[in-house]
Amino acid sequence: MAIQTIIGAIVWNDLGLDPVALDLGFFQLRWYSLAYLAGIFLGYWYLLKLIKQPGAPMARRHADDLVFYSALGIILGGRIGYVLFYNLSYYIQHPLDILKLWDGGMSFHGGLIGTVIGILYLSRKEKLPWLRIHDYVACCVPFGLFFGRLANFVNHELWGAPTTVPWAVSFPEMIQGVIVNGPPRHPSQLYEAILEGIVLFAILAWMFWRTQARYEPGKLVGAFTFFYGLFRFLIEFVREPDAQLVGFAQATGLHMGQWLSLPMIILGAWLMWTAKGRRQRIEPIAGTESVA
Numbered sequence: 001m002a003i004q005t006i007i008g009a010i011v012w013n014d015l016g017l018d019p020v021a022l023d024l025g026f027f028q029l030r031w032y033s034l035a036y037l038a039g040i041f042l043g044y045w046y047l048l049k050l051i052k053q054p055g056a057p058m059a060r061r062h063a064d065d066l067v068f069y070s071a072l073g074i075i076l077g078g079r080i081g082y083v084l085f086y087n088l089s090y091y092i093q094h095p096l097d098i099l100k101l102w103d104g105g106m107s108f109h110g111g112l113i114g115t116v117i118g119i120l121y122l123s124r125k126e127k128l129p130w131l132r133i134h135d136y137v138a139c140c141v142p143f144g145l146f147f148g149r150l151a152n153f154v155n156h157e158l159w160g161a162p163t164t165v166p167w168a169v170s171f172p173e174m175i176q177g178v179i180v181n182g183p184p185r186h187p188s189q190l191y192e193a194i195l196e197g198i199v200l201f202a203i204l205a206w207m208f209w210r211t212q213a214r215y216e217p218g219k220l221v222g223a224f225t226f227f228y229g230l231f232r233f234l235i236e237f238v239r240e241p242d243a244q245l246v247g248f249a250q251a252t253g254l255h256m257g258q259w260l261s262l263p264m265i266i267l268g269a270w271l272m273w274t275a276k277g278r279r280q281r282i283e284p285i286a287g288t289e290s291v292a
Contacts, residue, residue, distance in 0.1 A: 230261075
């Protein structure tokens with residue numbers, strides 16, 4: 001079927017996308033859930049490649065535990081963060097809906113906090129250099145961001161502001177109680193998939209494989225934090241705020257995502273700026289090699 005247009009826009013309904021990947025009647029598997037699984041498994045695969053390089057801050061046995069704690073932090077932190085940052089009033093009235101992860105509603109910033117807590121716990125438990133563990137994990141996160149944003153597009157959620165660009169997309173929207181094709185909008189989910197997924201991965205991969213960044217504690221996680229915060233802050237200018245936070249955006253002049261990203265930009269810049277001063281001889285972890 002040829003892709004139809006509405007005032008020059010691509011109609012989402014004509015793309016043949018369905019938020020449900022598998023429907024057995026009694027069970028539905030959504031692309032949103034598969035995106036998280038793909039991000040976790042690919043991140044784990046890439047982490048194993050990273051720790052094979054000289055000077056790794058952990059051994060394979062630590063990586064196995066790290067995946068569990070990180071996944072737990074992503075899911076719990078992401079959901080709790082969404083509840084607290086984006087829709088607290090609703091969930092106070094409907095507390096059981098907090099458990100409905102399959103309906104969507106995850107906060108990256110909350111997931112980030114949850115992952116940091118998981119890493120800190122593992123590092124203290126195993127006596128590992130926590131900041132360098134963050135460096136390695138940061139290199140793996142763009143996988144999850146990429147697939148997560150693609151899932152947002154498939155779910156026709158978190159769309160952009162109205163626009164007249166040639167690649168604008170008309171998403172199905174509820175207007176006066178009726179679902180109709182909405183106005184042409186920026187496909188901001190795809191912008192984020194490209195910047196937060198592909199571009200951010202490329203930056204971190206270049207720093208890890210082509211520079212000495214992995215030997216300067218905090219430099220890689222600092223780059224991740226800075227560039228993610230910067231990309232998110234900029235994209236929010238062409239993204240619609242969550243419906244329940246339109247008033248907040250109008251009152252403060254910035255979206256909630258932008259306010260949450262500002263500390264990340266500042267912290268990331270500081271971590272990169274001070275990383276060289278933290279370089280020291282890296283002692284070997286059992287099963288790895290040392291580097292001066």
